[in-house]
Amino acid sequence: MDKFTTLTGIAAPMPLINIDTDMIIPKQFLKTIKRSGLGVNLFDEMRYDDDGAEIPNFVLNKEAYREAEILVAGDNFGCGSSREHAPWAIKDFGIRCVIAPSFADIFYNNCFKNGILPIALPQDQVDVLMKDAEKGANARMTIDLDTQTVTTSDGETFSFEVDSFKKHCLMNGLDDIGLTMEKAASIDSFEVQAEQARPWV
Amino acid sequence: MSPKTLYDKIWDAHVAHEADDGTCLLYIDRHLVHEVTSPQAFEGLRMTNRKVRAPDKTIAVPDHNVPTTPGREDPKNMTEDSAIQVAALDKNAKDFGIHYYPVSDVRQGIVHIVGPEQGWTLPGMTVVCGDSHTATHGAFGALAHGIGTSEVEHVLATQTLIQKKSKNMKVEITGKLRPGVTAKDITLSVIGATGTAGGTGYVIEYCGEAIRDLSMEGRMTVCNMAIEGGARAGIIAPDEKTYEYCNGRPHAPKGAQWEAALNWWKTLYSDDDAQWDKVITLKGEDIAPVVTWGTSPEDVLPITANVPAAEDFKGGKVGAAQRSLDYMGLTSGTPLKDVEIDTVFIGSCTNGRIEDLRAAAEILKGKKVAVKRAMVVPGSGLVRAQAEEEGLADIFKEAGFEWRLAGCSMCLAMNPDQLQPEERCAATSNRNFEGRQGRGGRTHLMSPAMAAAAAITGKLTDVRDLM
Numbered sequence: 034m035d036k037f038t039t040l041t042g043i044a045a046p047m048p049l050i051n052i053d054t055d056m057i058i059p060k061q062f063l064k065t066i067k068r069s070g071l072g073v074n075l076f077d078e079m080r081y082d083d084d085g086a087e088i089p090n091f092v093l094n095k096e097a098y099r100e101a102e103i104l105v106a107g108d109n110f111g112c113g114s115s116r117e118h119a120p121w122a123i124k125d126f127g128i129r130c131v132i133a134p135s136f137a138d139i140f141y142n143n144c145f146k147n148g149i150l151p152i153a154l155p156q157d158q159v160d161v162l163m164k165d166a167e168k169g170a171n172a173r174m175t176i177d178l179d180t181q182t183v184t185t186s187d188g189e190t191f192s193f194e195v196d197s198f199k200k201h202c203l204m205n206g207l208d209d210i211g212l213t214m215e216k217a218a219s220i221d222s223f224e225v226q227a228e229q230a231r232p233w234v
Numbered sequence: 235m236s237p238k239t240l241y242d243k244i245w246d247a248h249v250a251h252e253a254d255d256g257t258c259l260l261y262i263d264r265h266l267v268h269e270v271t272s273p274q275a276f277e278g279l280r281m282t283n284r285k286v287r288a289p290d291k292t293i294a295v296p297d298h299n300v301p302t303t304p305g306r307e308d309p310k311n312m313t314e315d316s317a318i319q320v321a322a323l324d325k326n327a328k329d330f331g332i333h334y335y336p337v338s339d340v341r342q343g344i345v346h347i348v349g350p351e352q353g354w355t356l357p358g359m360t361v362v363c364g365d366s367h368t369a370t371h372g373a374f375g376a377l378a379h380g381i382g383t384s385e386v387e388h389v390l391a392t393q394t395l396i397q398k399k400s401k402n403m404k405v406e407i408t409g410k411l412r413p414g415v416t417a418k419d420i421t422l423s424v425i426g427a428t429g430t431a432g433g434t435g436y437v438i439e440y441c442g443e444a445i446r447d448l449s450m451e452g453r454m455t456v457c458n459m460a461i462e463g464g465a466r467a468g469i470i471a472p473d474e475k476t477y478e479y480c481n482g483r484p485h486a487p488k489g490a491q492w493e494a495a496l497n498w499w500k501t502l503y504s505d506d507d508a509q510w511d512k513v514i515t516l517k518g519e520d521i522a523p524v525v526t527w528g529t530s531p532e533d534v535l536p537i538t539a540n541v542p543a544a545e546d547f548k549g550g551k552v553g554a555a556q557r558s559l560d561y562m563g564l565t566s567g568t569p570l571k572d573v574e575i576d577t578v579f580i581g582s583c584t585n586g587r588i589e590d591l592r593a594a595a596e597i598l599k600g601k602k603v604a605v606k607r608a609m610v611v612p613g614s615g616l617v618r619a620q621a622e623e624e625g626l627a628d629i630f631k632e633a634g635f636e637w638r639l640a641g642c643s644m645c646l647a648m649n650p651d652q653l654q655p656e657e658r659c660a661a662t663s664n665r666n667f668e669g670r671q672g673r674g675g676r677t678h679l680m681s682p683a684m685a686a687a688a689a690i691t692g693k694l695t696d697v698r699d700l701m
């Protein structure tokens with residue numbers, strides 16, 4: 034997995050609440066058996082018209098935000114389907130960090146498995162960041178995972194919370210499965226004990 | 235011992251390892267797999283030379299992509315990319331030696347309907363699937379939730395999931411439901427009350443007389459939509475109805491094992507003095523038949539209400555409501571009962587079980603549909619067979635419904651069953667998101683009886699007017 038330590042980049046504002054994973058990547062793109070190549074279809078139905086042409090006023094189609102690496106969004110980002118195609122598409126587009134007042138649980142977890150940092154901040158702080166993002170390409174935000182801070186283009190800094198284990202994995206690009214396999218002995222002994230307690234399982 | 239909730243008890247029985255910071259390895263008893271969210275996980279196993287740790291606890295079935303029309307066993311009758319995903323699942327099931335129900339098998343169906351039907355889902359288990367509606371299995375008093383594809387790979391390789399414990403939330407529905415009100419109305423009303431993020435960070439236990447009175451099918455409908463309220467899982471304590479449903483299922487325990495299982499299952503309830511982090515109570519008699527008007531499952535109103543105005547809301551919801559009204563092509567102040575419907579879809583893991591078909595057929599008996607198209611997609615081949623045996627299929631067909639084969643179908647429109655732009659659908663599924671049932675399609679969520687009523691009148695309809 035890709036590491037995430039610090040990031041300074043353009044932030045795209047999407048002040049919508051309840052952005053669901055169907056919006057992030059509509060189902061017609063779930064038919065792939067690969068993880069890559071989904072970036073062009075990120076937000077497909079909001080981004081392109083019926084003929085496949087770009088809709089000019091969609092944020093990621095604007096010149097200022099084509100290279101966005103951060104997304105600032107409304108409450109309950111990533112709700113709905115568990116599809117990991119949503120973070121795959123976000124990552125493939127080039128976005129490495131999403132900031133919102135809250136995230137849906139499965140999406141939030143999926144981000145960490147893909148080198149994306151989701152940051153939950155109080156609404157008033159997200160409002161400040163949204164304003165900053167609206168300034169366009171010259172306003173670059175900085176995310177520092179080690180110090181757990183977001184700094185606006187004006188130098189205003191907000192601290193965020195992140196689970197220590199998830200942070201450790203993200204900063205070091207660690208593969209969860211490898212880490213869990215180191216605990217195989219615990220799983221083995223759990224299985225032995227569970228087999229006695231609940232043999233019907 | 236300190237008092238525990240049902241969730242606490244199942245959690246404690248499945249922690250295989252706990253780190254100092256509370257990060258746990260939760261052991262998984264049942265891993266359900268479908269064709270859309272698993273190919274990359276199996277590919278990951280192959281690339282790292284890993285095996286499936288517990289193939290006996292892993293069950294696969296194709297459901298999301300498959301056509302629901304005859305001849306679908308022939309890959310030529312699927313789009314090429316769908317056929318590739320289904321073929322990949324066929325191959326992965328064979329290569330890794332996991333239980334499999336191919337499209338040609340009468341037991342095939344929507345993964346969340348097949349699991350309980352075959353007795354894979356039992357009380358007290360941990361159940362996961364790369365699908366958010368895994369919450370359905372919570373109806374059995376199992377801890378069940380959706381996971382992403384990386385986690386699918388993690389469970390395949392280790393039979394565990396890295397988890398931190400969620401908080402406990404109690405949703406109590408007291409008293410009795412009124413006639414015409416169903417499990418779907420309960421679950422939609424709860425989301426209407428809490429919002430789609432109201433459950434974030436929680437496992438919800440549904441309880442109270444109205445929940446106890448529900449059949450297992452109804453309880454599955456309620457738990458199915460826990461995820462729509464943002465919860466990690468929804469759960470209902472097992473009782474006699476649960477045991478009765480499980481008894482005799484192909485993969486349920488038998489004989490002495492059954493007795494042993496029963497002994498444990500009977501300990502699976504929340505202790506009287508258990509601590510709850512959040513409690514919501516609704517009165518059963520206050521719940522009306524409801525429909526959704528917008529593009530979020532929280533946009534719920536009684537069928538007797540009018541289309542709301544964006545100004546009725548606060549904060550970010552004002553803009554979201556306006557966007558929903560525009561997308562749905564609705565004018566504020568219009569009575570919901572005046573909204574005309576083009577299409578009716580009865581099916582999905584929310585409402586594709588036998589009881590759902592019975593409820594719809596009851597309303598449809600001897601009537602004709604007044605919509606452009608109407609379809610019933612049974613949740614599994616076995617539900618379909620039973621409905622045929624009970625004569626329900628004939629009622630649907632005579633009314634003008636298409637009688638389909640089992641699958642997810644128009645719930646998410648990954649197969650050929652899709653809405654056209656601006657086509658308005660009365661659906662028994664669980665999501666009314668923009669484009670969910672086809673680009674530009676407009677979805678109103680409701681119960682099977684309400685969908686049947688809409689089919690007859692061609693409008694959103696109060697089922698009580700037809701009873």
Ligand code: SF4
Pocket residue numbers: 297298344345346365367582583584641642645646663664
């Ligand atoms: S029926 Fe719909 S919600 Fe249920 S598993 Fe299939 S696509 Fe998902």
